[in-house]
Amino acid sequence: MAIAKAERLMNLALCLLGTRRPLSKRELRSSIEAYLEAGSDDAFNRMFERDKDDLRELGLVIETVENLDGDTGYLARRDSNRLPPIQLDAEEAAALGLAAKVWQQARLAGAASGALQKLRAAGMPEAGDTYDTPHSALEPRIPVHEAAFEPLMLACRDRRPVVFEYRKANAARPEARHVEPWTLECWRGHWYLAGWDRERGAERVFRLSRITGRVRSRAGAFTAPVPDVSTVRETVESWAGETATRSARIRLRTDCGYPLRARALSVRELGDGWDELEIPYGHGLDAWLVEFGPDVVVLEPADLRADVVDRLRAVAKG
Numbered sequence: 129m130a131i132a133k134a135e136r137l138m139n140l141a142l143c144l145l146g147t148r149r150p151l152s153k154r155e156l157r158s159s160i161e162a163y164l165e166a167g168s169d170d171a172f173n174r175m176f177e178r179d180k181d182d183l184r185e186l187g188l189v190i191e192t193v194e195n196l197d198g199d200t201g202y203l204a205r206r207d208s209n210r211l212p213p214i215q216l217d218a219e220e221a222a223a224l225g226l227a228a229k230v231w232q233q234a235r236l237a238g239a240a241s242g243a244l245q246k247l248r249a250a251g252m253p254e255a256g257d258t259y260d261t262p263h264s265a266l267e268p269r270i271p272v273h274e275a276a277f278e279p280l281m282l283a284c285r286d287r288r289p290v291v292f293e294y295r296k297a298n299a300a301r302p303e304a305r306h307v308e309p310w311t312l313e314c315w316r317g318h319w320y321l322a323g324w325d326r327e328r329g330a331e332r333v334f335r336l337s338r339i340t341g342r343v344r345s346r347a348g349a350f351t352a353p354v355p356d357v358s359t360v361r362e363t364v365e366s367w368a369g370e371t372a373t374r375s376a377r378i379r380l381r382t383d384c385g386y387p388l389r390a391r392a393l394s395v396r397e398l399g400d401g402w403d404e405l406e407i408p409y410g411h412g413l414d415a416w417l418v419e420f421g422p423d424v425v426v427l428e429p430a431d432l433r434a435d436v437v438d439r440l441r442a443v444a445k446g
Contacts, residue, residue, distance in 0.1 A: 188209060280309055294338055322358040
C-alpha cells in the first residue's frame with residue numbers, strides 16, 4: 129500500500145531536523161520507507177526533489193552542503209527552524225479559548241483540545257486566570273450531525289475527489305454525484321458542500337443532510353481549478369430565493385400560508401377571502417408552493433405557474 133504524501137513529507141522533515149550532519153540522498157532513501165518503494169533511481173530523485181521543494185514552500189529551511197568528497201548532503205538546523213515565542217494578549221487568548229470549544233464533532237474536538245493544551249504549555253493564560261473577560265462566559269457550539277461531514281472535511285483538506293448518493297428536494301430517489309470538494313460551510317443550522325460537479329461540468333452546492341449512504345474517495349487529481357473564494361452562502365441564498373432578483377405574484381387564501389406571508393415583499397387584500405402577495409422567486413419555489421395546495425394560485429411569472437401546475441397534475445395522477 130502506497131504511503132501518503134503527508135506522511136512521507138513528515139518523515140523527511142524529521143530526518144533532516146534530527147541529524148547532526150548533512151545526509152546524502154542515498155542515506156535518506158535507505159532511512160525513509162516511502163523512498164524504498166520507488167521503482168528506480170530516477171523515480172526516487174524526482175520524488176525527493178518534489179518533497180524538498182514542498183517542505184521549503186511550507187517554511188522549512190533546508191541547507192545543501194557539499195563535503196570534501198564532492199557528495200551533496202542535506203539538513204535542517206533546529207536554530208534556523210525554531211519559531212519565536214508565542215505572545216498573546218488577553219483578548220487573543222480569550223478568542224483562542226472560545227475557538228477551541230466550538231467543535232462538538234469528535235475528530236475536531238480532539239485536535240482543538242490538543243492545540244489548546246500546547247498553547248497553554250507555551251504560556252497562554254487559562255480561563256479564569258488573566259483573561260477573565262465577558263467572553264469567558266460564552267459556550268459556542270457548532271453541531272455536526274451528518275455522517276458525511278468528516279469524510280468531506282478530509283477530502284476538502286486533501287483535495288481528493290469523492291462520490292456520493294444525493295437526494296434532491298422532492299426527488300423520488302437519490303442519484304450518484306461525482307464531486308471535487310472545495311469547502312464546507314454552515315448556514316442557518318445546515319452544512320453545505322461547495323465543489324465541482326464533474327457530470328454537470330459546473331460548480332454546485334450540496335446540502336449534507338441530503339447525502340445518503342457513504343462518501344467514497346476516488347483516486348486522481350482535480351480536473352477544475354479551485355477558486356480562491358467559494359460563495360457558498362450567496363449560492364444557497366440565491367437558490368432558496370433569499371437574494372433572488374426576480375419576484376412572483378400569487379393569490380393566497382386569507383388566514384392561510386403564514387410562512388409565505390413572512391417572506392412576502394408586499395401583501396394586498398383582494399377581498400372574497402383572498403390576498404395577493406409578491407414573494408422572492410428562487411430555486412425550489414414551485415415545490416414549496418405545491419405544498420399549500422388549493423390555497424395558492426400563481427399569477428406570474430408564467431414559467432413558475434406552469435411548473436406548479438405540472439407538479440399538481442403529477443400529484444393528482446399519483
